[in-house]
Amino acid sequence: MQLELTPKEFRRLLDLVYIGNWVLNSTRGDDRFKDYDDLESKLFGLCRSVGMGALVERWQGENVPSQAYTEGGIHEAIAYYEDNVFYEILAEELSRRDMDYAEITDENYEEIVSRMDRYMDEFQLSGVDHLVLEDE
Numbered sequence: 001m002q003l004e005l006t007p008k009e010f011r012r013l014l015d016l017v018y019i020g021n022w023v024l025n026s027t028r029g030d031d032r033f034k035d036y037d038d039l040e041s042k043l044f045g046l047c048r049s050v051g052m053g054a055l056v057e058r059w060q061g062e063n064v065p066s067q068a069y070t071e072g073g074i075h076e077a078i079a080y081y082e083d084n085v086f087y088e089i090l091a092e093e094l095s096r097r098d099m100d101y102a103e104i105t106d107e108n109y110e111e112i113v114s115r116m117d118r119y120m121d122e123f124q125l126s127g128v129d130h131l132v133l134e135d136e
Contacts, residue, residue, distance in 0.1 A: 010050060015074060017043050018065055022078055040065070090128075091119035 005013065021040045025032045045063035047056040057066040095115035102108055122130065 007050060007052070010046075011052070014043060014047070014055065014065075014069075015077075018069075018074060019078060037062075087120060087123045088116075091116040091123065094119050 017040050021036045024036050041063045044056040044065055047053055047063075055066055055069040056063050058064070092112070095112050096102065096104075098115055099108065099112065104112055
């Protein structure tokens with residue numbers, strides 16, 4: 001297979017591969033999906049031949065994203081995504097809790113969305129600062 005990419009496209013592909021592998025493997029400990037690690041290593045290994053050697057280093061015999069790459073902003077992009085997903089899931093869970101964990105149906109969809117919007121407005125204003133666990 002041949003794939004022709006501009007340097008900018010190749011750099012974007014590296015970002016997509018890194019983010020995808022991070023999502024799949026970052027929480028798996030020793031139970032990683034090795035084939036994704038291998039593909040990431042293979043693609044980052046190509047960096048040296050296209051003038052992007054600063055993005056790759058060798059670690060335990062494998063090509064891995066360099067410290068310069070991992071500290072260059074990619075984790076800020078991941079964190080931004082994680083924050084948004086966290087708040088959206090939290091808003092949905094709290095909304096469903098408020099409705100006694102009703103299944104989402106055509107009949108209650110608007111109410112759930114309305115509650116979620118209210119929670120999201122609060123999270124945008126204050127994050128989780130106003131969330132409190134009450135003593136039972």
